[in-house]
Amino acid sequence: xxxxxxxxASSSPMSNNERKRFxxxxxxxxxxxxxxxxVGPKMTPDAEKAKRPEDQMSIFAKRKxxxxxxxxxxxxxxxxxxxxxxxxxxxGIESFPKAFIWITTYLVPNADSLTKLPKILDKLIETxxxxxxxxxxxxxxxxxxxxxxxxxxxxxxxxxxxxxxxAAFFRNVPDVVWAMLLLFSFGQNVLTGFxxxxxxxFGLLTRTFIETIxxxxxxxxxxxxxxxxxxxxxxxxxxxxxxxxxxISWILYMIETNIRASTLIGILTATGIGYQFDMYYKQMxxxxxxxxxxxxxxxxxxxEITSTRIRKVIM
Amino acid sequence: MDGKRETIEKxxxxxxxTAMTAEAPLLEFQNVSKIYDKTTKALSDISFKVSEGEFVxxxxxxxxxxxxxxxxxxxxxxxxxxxxxxxxHDIGLADKREIHQxxxxxxxxxxxxxxxxxxxxxENVLHGRLGHKSTISGxxxxxxxxxxxxxxxxxxxxxxxxxxxxxxxxLSGGQKQRVGIARSIMQQPRLIxxxxxxxxxxxxxxxxxMDHLSDINKTMNIxxxxxxxxxxxxxxxxxxxxxxxxxxxxxxxxxxxxxxxxIYEIYQSNEGELITDVE
Ligand SMILES: Nc1ncnc2c1ncn2[C@@H]1O[C@H](COP(=O)(O)OP(=O)(O)OP(=O)(O)O)[C@@H](O)[C@H]1O
Ligand SMILES: [Mg+2]
Numbered sequence: 396x397x398x399x400x401x402x403x404a405s406s407s408p409m410s411n412n413e414r415k416r417f418x419x420x421x422x423x424x425x426x427x428x429x430x431x432x433x434v435g436p437k438m439t440p441d442a443e444k445a446k447r448p449e450d451q452m453s454i455f456a457k458r459k460x461x462x463x464x465x466x467x468x469x470x471x472x473x474x475x476x477x478x479x480x481x482x483x484x485x486x487g488i489e490s491f492p493k494a495f496i497w498i499t500t501y502l503v504p505n506a507d508s509l510t511k512l513p514k515i516l517d518k519l520i521e522t523x524x525x526x527x528x529x530x531x532x533x534x535x536x537x538x539x540x541x542x543x544x545x546x547x548x549x550x551x552x553x554x555x556x557x558x559x560x561x562a563a564f565f566r567n568v569p570d571v572v573w574a575m576l577l578l579f580s581f582g583q584n585v586l587t588g589f590x591x592x593x594x595x596x597f598g599l600l601t602r603t604f605i606e607t608i609x610x611x612x613x614x615x616x617x618x619x620x621x622x623x624x625x626x627x628x629x630x631x632x633x634x635x636x637x638x639x640x641x642x643i644s645w646i647l648y649m650i651e652t653n654i655r656a657s658t659l660i661g662i663l664t665a666t667g668i669g670y671q672f673d674m675y676y677k678q679m680x681x682x683x684x685x686x687x688x689x690x691x692x693x694x695x696x697x698x699e700i701t702s703t704r705i706r707k708v709i710m
Numbered sequence: 711m712d713g714k715r716e717t718i719e720k721x722x723x724x725x726x727x728t729a730m731t732a733e734a735p736l737l738e739f740q741n742v743s744k745i746y747d748k749t750t751k752a753l754s755d756i757s758f759k760v761s762e763g764e765f766v767x768x769x770x771x772x773x774x775x776x777x778x779x780x781x782x783x784x785x786x787x788x789x790x791x792x793x794x795x796x797x798x799h800d801i802g803l804a805d806k807r808e809i810h811q812x813x814x815x816x817x818x819x820x821x822x823x824x825x826x827x828x829x830x831x832x833e834n835v836l837h838g839r840l841g842h843k844s845t846i847s848g849x850x851x852x853x854x855x856x857x858x859x860x861x862x863x864x865x866x867x868x869x870x871x872x873x874x875x876x877x878x879x880x881l882s883g884g885q886k887q888r889v890g891i892a893r894s895i896m897q898q899p900r901l902i903x904x905x906x907x908x909x910x911x912x913x914x915x916x917x918x919x920m921d922h923l924s925d926i927n928k929t930m931n932i933x934x935x936x937x938x939x940x941x942x943x944x945x946x947x948x949x950x951x952x953x954x955x956x957x958x959x960x961x962x963x964x965x966x967x968x969x970x971x972x973i974y975e976i977y978q979s980n981e982g983e984l985i986t987d988v989e
Binding site: 612614615617618619620621622623624625627628630631632633636637639640 | 784786810811812813814816817818820822824825826827828829837838840841842843845848849850851890893894897
C-alpha cells in the first residue's frame with residue numbers, strides 16, 4: 396500500500412479552468428476512511444472553546460453548585476419525611492440492639508416447632524413450584540409476545556409500539572399491587588398470587604426479551620431473511636439459538652426473585668409459605684415462625700447456587 | 711455537479727461497449743431511486759445492467775448508497791421509484807411468494823458475517839437451504855442426507871472441514887466469512903451479493919476470500935455483485951466497476967479505464983486527500 400499525502404496545491408487533478416466550470420459542491424460528510432489516518436479529527440469551534448481554561452473553571456464551579464444543591468435537597472427531604480412520619484433515624488439505630496436481642500431470644504426454633512417441619516416444607520415446596528410455574532409460563536408468553544415488539548421481527552411499527560406500551564404497563568405496576576387488585580376478582584386464592592406474579596414477570600421479561608433479541612440476533616436474522624427463510628424458520632433457526640442462553644439466565648433470575656416475592660404475596664393472598672409464617676406470627680408461635688424464615692433462607696440460597704451453576708454451564 | 715457527471719459518464723461510456731453484452735441481462739436497474747424516511751435520498755435515478763456470469767464491483771464513499779443498491783435487489787429494502795428486474799422477476803411488483811423466490815436465488819455475504827454464532831459451522835451452512843424447504847422441516851432443522859453431503863463438500867472446498875462441528879463464535883474472521891460464503895453457495899444461487907465482504911479482514915484473509923469469490927464466479931458461473939472499499943482489490947478482481955457518489959453512478963466500465971482522476975471524482979477528493987494504492 397502506498398500513502399499519497401502531497402500538498403493540495405501542487406497536485407490538483409483538474410486545471411484551474413475546469414475547477415471554475417465544475418465547482419466542487421460543498422459537502423457535510425467526509426470520506427472518513429481515507430482521512431482519519433492522515434488528518435487528525437478536526438476540532439469544531441465549540442470543542443475549541445471548551446478547552447479554554449476559564450471555561451473549565453466554570454464547569455468545575457457548576458459541578459460544585461449542583462453537588463451542594465443535591466445534598467441540601469436530600470437533607471430537606473429527610474427532615475420533612477421524618478417530621479411527617481415522626482421517624483427518628485437515631486432512635487431507629489438505637490432500637491437495633493434491642494431488636495437483635497428479641498430475635499435471638501424468641502425467634503429460635505425449638506423441639507415443638509420441629510414437629511411442624513413437614514407441614515412447613517410442604518408449603519415451602521408449594522410456593523416454590525408456583526413461583527417456578529409462573530416464571531416459566533410468563534417467559535414463554537413474553538417470548539412470543541416480544542417477537543411482535545422487536546425491531547428485527549416486528550410485523551408493523553404500530554403493533555411494536557403497542558407491545559412496548561403494554562409491557563411497560565405490566566412492568567411498572569408492582570406485583571404486590573397486582574395482588575391487591577386481583578384480590579377483588581379472585582379473592583384469597585392461589586390464582587391471585589399466580590396472576591400477580593405472572594403479570595409483573597410478563598412485563599419485565601417482555602421488555603428484556605425485546606432488547607435481547609434486537610441486540611443479539613438482528614444480524615443473523617437479516618442473513619436468514621436474505622436466504623429466503625420464512626418468519627417461523629428465522630425465529631427457530633436464528634433467534635432462539637442466539638438468545639437462548641441469555642433467556643435462560645433471565646428465567647433463573649426471575650425464579651429467584653419470584654420465590655422471594657411469592658412468600659410476601661402469600662401473606663396477602665393467604666396461601667403458601669407466607670401465610671404459614673403470618674399465622675405462626677399472629678399466634679405468637681415465634682419458634683415455628685423462625686423455622687419458616689430459616690427454611691426460606693435455605694431455599695433461596697440453594698436456588699441461587701444452582702442457578703449460578705447452570706449459568707456457568709450454558710454461557 | 712450535473713455537468714461534471716455527464717462528462718464522466720460520457721468518458722465511461724466510450725469505454726464500456728465491450729462490457730455490455732447483447733443477451734437479456736440477469737439484473738437490470740431502471741431509473742431506481744430510494745428515499746429513506748421521506749428525507750434521506752440514498753439513490754437517485756440509477757440505471758445499470760449486470761449480465762449472467764459477470765463479476766462486478768461497486769465502489770464509492772461511505773454513505774453513497776452501495777449497500778442500498780444490494781438491499782434493493784433482494785428487497786431487504788424496497789426501492790422508492792423505478793424498476794428492478796432480476797431473472798424474470800419485477801422486484802418492485804413482487805408479492806411475498808415472488809420475493810421468496812428471488813431471495814432463494816440470491817446469496818448474500820455481509821461485512822460482519824451475520825452467522826448464528828451459537829450454532830455449529832455446518833448448521834450455519836445448511837441454513838442456506840432454508841428457503842428451499844418446507845417451513846416445518848426448516849423450523850426443526852431437518853435436512854436430507856444429500857443436503858448434508860453437499861454442505862460438507864462445500865466446507866471441504868473452502869478449507870473448513872476441520873471446523874465443521876465447531877461453534878461459529880470460535881472461528882476467526884476469515885473463517886467466519888468463508889462460512890458465510892459456504893452458506894450462500896448452499897443456496898445454489900444465480901447471483902451473490904457481497905456487502906463489503908473483506909472490510910473487517912486482514913490482507914491475507916481478504917485475498918483468500920476474494921480468490922474464493924472469484925473462483926465461485928468462474929467455476930460455478932454465479933454472478934457476483936460486490937461492494938468494496940478497497941479500490942485496488944476492485945481493480946484486480948472485477949470485470950467491471952461501478953463507481954457511485956451520493957446516490958449517482960459516476961463510472962461504469964472496465965477496471966482498465968478507471969483512471970486515478972476518475973477515482974478522485976468518485977471519492978470527491980483532491981489528490982493528496984486520499985489513501986490509495988493505485989498508481
Ligand atoms: N435504514 C436506513 N434508514 C435511514 N437511512 C438510511 C438507512 N440505511 C441507509 N440510510 C442512508 O442512506 C444513505 C446510503 O446508505 P448506504 O448504507 O447505502 O451507504 P453505503 O454506500 O453502503 O455506505 P458504507 O460504505 O458506509 O456502507 C446514507 O446517507 C444513509 O444514512
Ligand atoms: Mg454499506
